[in-house]
Each structure stands twice: as C-alpha cells, then as structure tokens.
Amino acid sequence: MIRPELRLSTRRLAWNIAAVRDRIAPSELMMVLKDDAYGHGLTWAVETGLAAGVDWYGAYDVCSGVRVREILGAHGRIFAWVTSIDDEIDEALRHDIDLGVGSTEYLSAVIARATALGIRARIHLKIDTGLHRNGMLPEEWEQTIADVRRAEAAGAVALVGIWSHLAEASDEEDDDARREFLHAIEVSGRSGEVPDALHLTASAASWWRPELRGTVSRIGAFCYGIRSADGPDLEGIAPVAELVATVTEVRGDEVTVGIGSFDGIPSRLAGSTIGTPAGAGTLVRVDEASSAVSIWPGAAVGDPVWIFGAGDHGESSATTLAERIDTVGEEILTRLTSRIRRVVVD
C-alpha cells in the first residue's frame, strides 16, 4: 500500500448514529451529508445510514440529493437547502427531494416550477434567526406564510418544515434565536397546520442544549465522530475514519511516509502526535509528497503510520490536529484529495 488510505469503519458509524439518536430522542436524526459526507464518501455514508434505519438525510445541494435518492430508492426523506436554479428545482421535484426555502425570490421560483411540472413541492421555510446568511426576515414572515398557504391551496406546495441555523456563538444568542424560531412556528399555526419537521440545531446544540431541539436535528460532525474544536469528548462517539500512510524509507532518526501537503495535509501540522506500530510518535515535517515521522524500534519500509484516527495506535483525532492550526476537524477531512483511497474496513 503506497497510496494513503482513509479507512472507514461502518461499525463505528452505525454506533455513532445509534448514540446520537439515543441522545436526541424523541427528536429525529437528519444525517447531514454535505462535502461528500465530510470527506468520508457519500455513498458509503448513506448506505450505512439506510442500514441503521435513518429516515432523514441532509444533502445540502440538489445534485447530491439526487445521488442520495438513487441509493435510498423510495425510502427516506431528503432535504436540500441550498438555493438552486430552475433545472435543479425540477430535478429535486422529480426525485422527491424536500427543498429548503430561505428567500421570497426562491419561493416564487419553486412555486413556478412546481406549477409547471404539476408536482407538489415539499418545502421547509427558513426563518432568519440572527445568522443573516439566508432565511426570511422576521418582518416578512407573516406575508410569506400567507403566500405559502395560497400556493398550498393551489396544489403547488406543501409546507412540511420550518427551520433555521444557529450561530452557536453564545447560549444567549441561541436562546434569542429559539424565541424567534418558536414565534415563526406559532405564526404558521394561525393559518393552517404546523408542519411536522421543525429543525434548528446541528451537532453541538443538539447534543448539549436539549431545550433547543426541534422535532428533527440536522447532525453531521458527531455522526462521523468529529467532536467540536475546543469541545469535550462525547460519550459513545468515536471517529469513524483513520488516515493511514506507508513508510517508504527509514533513515537516521526519521522515517519517511508517502503522504504530504499535495494530499491535503497542512504543513503546519508538523509537531502533531501521530500513531505508529509502536504507539504514539511525532509528525516531524510535512513536505509536498511525503512527510517525516520520528523513528520507532523496528521501523521498516511498508509499515503503516496513522496520521489521525480513533487513537487505537496513539494517533490524534482529526479535531485534535485541527486545534493545532485553529480550524475544525471537518476541515482536516474535507481537504484530503482524491488520491487518498477510501477503503471500508469493517
């Protein structure tokens, strides 16, 4: 094995999913799949979710939503929330994908495409609760709900969800966001049924702030065992991926391994703790196509080195590496290039 491998544990992903579901019940898990399932590979992640009985999948864009639908068949609900062009809206409607709608322009486009195709669009309306990235402003919410109810009566849409995204900067801000969110739900109930899918929280808030959870929780990082940067370990959750490179040369007090910055390893990770067959070692230097690691007794060409993983060989987690360079564990995983083979090990 010369090409580095990202080894994926189906067993661990299934365990994490079970631990997350236990923790958030009765809120339902929406497994978030953006960035190719946080670099793990979309197909494997969805197949594992499906086997575990996950009903909701957060696909981010319509294109990956369609890939998810091809794996799920008729099973499950797919939520694509990025604002999309008309052709993509059509694809979403044809593939039974729920759409997140966060602007009046996009709402009009979805209603128009649903009317043209004669397919009722299932929409989740987004209220801006303070993040100011996307979402209906509180002052336009009542009018938007009225427009949606009219489109419902005409058979063009079904309002199946209300959602928002938290800043997670402080508990107080998140509490304010929750108040805005609950108000938006209440307004929707004045003119019809309150939709079933009410979702506000991602991994951290779903885990630590039960009072903020809706009927559904959109969770990516914790499913893959990526803890929050500067956050504590999580009971029952472990990294599902380990990155393994091979020793290509043993010289002096270092060994060379076949992975480098061209594969997506930030050179600033030099100094990090990695795993070797003899336990924890040090990543001494990251070059373009290779890296230097501190030697261990008996080190030989062909030996594996664990750049990150679950700690079974002394290696750091992706989040621990990320903390060294002031980023998040997700970024360590999503930067890895396609030269790194994704291999399912159990």
Ligand SMILES: *Cc1c(COP(=O)(O)O)cnc(C)c1O
């Ligand atoms: C990425 C994302 C999530 C999942 O966040 P995690 O912290 O990985 O659980 C949820 N909702 C939205 C809108 C996102 O963009």
